[in-house]
Amino acid sequence: MITDRVVLLLVLSVLWPSTALPFTPGNIGNLFGMPDSDGRTLQRSKRGWMWNQFFLLEEYAGNDHQYVGKLHSNMDRGDGNVKYVLTGDGAGSLFLIDEKSGDIHATKRLDREEKAMYSLNAKVLDRRTNLELEPDTEFNIKIHDINDNEPKFAKETYFASVPEMSEVGTSVATVTANDADDETYGNSAKLVYSILQGQPYFSVDSENGTIKTALPGMDREVKENYQVVIQAKDMAGQMGGLSGTTTVSITLSDVNDSPPRFANHSFRVTTVESTEIGGAIGRIKADDPDVGRNAEMEYSIVGGHDTFNIITDQTTQEGVIIIKKALDYESKRDYEFRVEVKNTYLDARFIHGLQFKDYATVKVTVEDVDEPPVFTRNPYIIEVHEDTAAGSFVGVVSARDPDADTKPVKYSIDRHTDLERLFNIDSVNGTITTLKALDREMSKWHNISVVATEINNPRQTTRVPVFIKVLDVNDNAPEFAMSYDTFVCENVKAGQLIQTISAVDTDEPLVGHKFVFSISATNPNFTIADREDNTANILTRRGGFSRREMSMYFLPVVISDNDYPIQSSTSTLIVRVCACDSRGNMQTCNPEVLPFSDGLTTGALVAILLCVVILLMIVVLFAALRRQRKKEPLIISKEDVRDNVVSYNDEGGGEEDTQAFDIGTLTHSDLCWAAEKTPIPPITSRPSPSRSPSRSPSRSPLWNPNSCQLLNCGSVVKWSFHSDVMILFTDRCVGQFGSFSSCH
Structure with a gap:
């Protein structure tokens, strides 16, 4: 910018050989107020032009510092008193200014992609006073772009898919590249896309990078994946431009364009007759080159079947043949039916002209197995009257061997179901009879199990429940x-x-x-x-x-x-x-x-009363005996013989103690014994301690109530007990006894 006193001169060393100040050609003199060619004195315009932007090429490769331009002030008389100072972006590092001449140089290689423009301030100072001679002037240095960056894709590999059999021109994916060069300057960032690999199946839009199908009828079953290489080139694709590439992996997605087909249109299955209902006996499979839901199939028996059914295994897409009704080798051994297979989901674009179903024939052969006996009924319900005697007929059960080679069968009762052993069965003909009389009031029903066993193969057994109802007979009175x-x-x-x-x-x-x-x-x-x-x-x-x-x-x-x-x-x-x-x-x-x-009957009542009477008599008799044993109190008389009582203080011992006492000293002259009775045997002395304590079985008792009779006994004075001998003392008589017969 030019003020009244300062002219700033910028010289571009590369782009412009003269000053960078704007001027009209031939009018350089106007910078200093000189007259023009017409003789008129020119006046300086005050900031009516723009000089505050300079240009510098990036990536300068010279050995010297790159020249940017020159600052010059009218205050500079060339005497070295003016000092030029530069401040702002990169001043002193990227950009240097000569204080005396005002020349500006770039010290390093600059990259536009890092920074495209630098803003700087220019100052003019008095070298001696360091005062500003001009106000600060701001200017920009813009870095000019060169084509030094190639186009780059965001990914090295892209993945895309397109349905098989798509029409030509179907969009697959769009891939774009970026160029770091300046889009506004030249063609450094103008890109053109092309396909290097993937033709003739795909094409790419040169301007926007959109990939499209280029070949009709691409079949996934023939080829599923394609690797397409896309190139982006700058300089509008011209020679010398830079380029970048990427790979696009394109997969053809499946559509239901292929029907299921049986590789073999005839299948043979073998099973045994003992296979349970619902059991699988075999599998058949059709092939469908499609994948996913387009390969899902449904199997069915054409016209249906009463013995077999077929279902689809959703995991393996196989047809599983199962049994609907029990098989019997003896009844039917061979079966044949037709199976249809078709896709579960159909694509309307491909059903025309193609039959999306197929057929196969299945033959089933049933093999014989050794089966257990079969009862004619299950269960059996039999009725029998309760007054039926033991050995009476109850009912008959019957079983047969269902095999073609019939084998004999024997019958038995599971005794765990007949713990009381009330019934029996004939092992040959299955006739059930009673072993005991039945009582309906004890049990109305008897549930037993009858077992039929093949005689030649005891492992083949069959059980059948037999419910025996006991019918009532009027055998109980109300x-x-x-x-x-x-x-x-x-x-x-x-x-x-x-x-x-x-x-x-x-x-x-x-x-x-x-x-x-x-x-x-x-x-x-x-x-x-x-x-x-x-x-x-x-x-x-x-x-x-x-x-x-x-x-x-x-x-x-x-x-x-x-x-x-x-x-x-x-x-x-x-x-x-x-x-x-x-x-x-x-x-x-x-x-x-x-x-x-x-x-209660009358006889029972009489018996009860009689028992009560007898009990009362026993009580009265016992009370009388107790009263009889209570005696009168002692009577002291002159003839009292109590002093003659000898106390031995000995108890127990049994019969041998009866010989230990001599009561002869107690003999009284007043004793009176009946002459016709046998006198009392003498009492011997007590045996010595060394004598064996064993009893003598031949020794006679001391007292026999039948040997004598005590008469005129008088008053009872004293009782003395020694072992099993009781001695009675009276005023006139002494006796040994176990009991009295009479006393007067």
């Missing part, structure tokens, strides 16, 4: 349904209801129970009225009952059923006589009357 607590009031009137009774019967007649109740027609006290609903009312025949006359009545009631043969029983209803109020409410009954259980 009886009271419950125990009744019945009473009649003393003030009752004739015809008064005192009890309603009912009955139960464990039998089960076909038409239901019908019970008949009756009592003796001559009963003077009570009558009965059958209500025709298996209940009956007990009524009084008279009034005026009295507890004093009879506190309890035993009323036999006969109950009969209506089945065949008729069963009846007699139950006893006990009726107590009680005192009641005017409204018939019981107040008190005879407390001595015990509540007996219903149904």
Whole structure:
């Protein structure tokens, strides 16, 4: 920029040989105010032109510093008093200025792709005072681009796909490259795309890099993948331009353009007759070169089949043949049917002219296996009456060997199902009989298992349940349904209801129970009225009952059923006589009357009373014996012989101790013994301690109540017990005894 006093001169060493200041050709003099060719004095224009932008080529390869331009001020008289200073981007490092001349040089190679423009400030200073002679002037240095960068793709390899059989011109993918050179300057960044590899299948748009199909009918089943190389070249593709390449991997995606086909149109399958229903017996497979859902197939039997079915294994795309109905070698051994296969999903573009299905024939052969016996029925339900005697016929089961080569079968009962061994079976003909009599009231049903076994192959067995129902026979008599607590009031009137009774019967007649109740027609006290609903009312025949006359009545009631043969029983209803109020409410009954259980017979009641009487007699007798053993108190007399009692302080020992005491000193002259009785044997002295303690079995007892009789004994003075010998002392007699026969 030029002020009133300063002229800034820029010289471009490469692009412009003269000053960088704008001027009109031939008018250099106007820089200094000199007259032009017409003799007119020219005046300086004040900043009416632009000089503040300079240009510099990038990537300078010279040995010297690259010259940028020159700054010059009118204040500079060439005497060295003016100093030029440069500040801003890269000043002092990238750009240097000569303080005296104002020449600017670049010290390094500059890369436009790193920085395309630098902003700098120019100053003019007085060297002596360091004061500014001109205001700061800003200018730019723009780096001119050269073609030093090749086009680059973002990826080395791109992946794309296009459906097979696509029409020509179908877009596949677009790949673009970038060039770091200046797009606004020359053709350094103008790119042109071309295909180096991949023809004639694909083409590329030279301007935008869009890849398209170039060949019709590309079949994935023939070739699935293509490697296409795309080139991007700058300088508009002209010679000398730089280029870059990338690879595009293009895969043809599948479409359903191929139908399924059987490689073999006839299949043979073999299976055994014992294969379970739902079991697979074989697989068939069709081929489809498509992939994914386009290769999914469905198998079916043409026209259907009652014995076989076919389903599709979604994993392997095979047809699995399964059994719908049990096979029997003896009934049918060979089967044949036709199988159809077709795609699950169809593409409307390809169904015209192609049949997307195929057919094959399947032949199935059934092989024989050794099968277990088969019962004619399963299960068996048999009925038998409960009164059937042991050994009676119950029913027959039958089984056969289903194989073509029929084998004999034997029968048996699984005893785990007949623990009571109530039944038997004939091993040859399967006839079931009873081993014991059956009772329906104990068990209404018997569930047993019969086993049929091949005689030649015991491993081949079959079980069948046999349910035996025991039919009822009227073999139980009805009886009271419950125990009744019945009473009649003393003030009752004739015809008064005192009890309603009912009955139960464990039998089960076909038409239901019908019970008949009756009592003796001559009963003077009570009558009965059958209500025709298996209940009956007990009524009084008279009034005026009295507890004093009879506190309890035993009323036999006969109950009969209506089945065949008729069963009846007699139950006893006990009726107590009680005192009641005017409204018939019981107040008190005879407390001595015990509540007996219903149904007791008269004989049973008599036996109970007799037992009670005997028990009372035993108690009384025991009490009398206890009182007899209590004696009178001692009587002291002049003839008291208590001083003659010798105490030995010895107990126990048994029979040998009876010889240890000599009571001869106790002999009294007043003893009186019956002359006809045998006198008391003498008592020997006590044996020495060294004598064996064993008993002598031949020794006679000391006292025999039948040998003598104690008479006129007088008063009892004292009892003394030694072992099993009891000595009685009286005032006139002494005796040894175990018991008295009499004492007067």
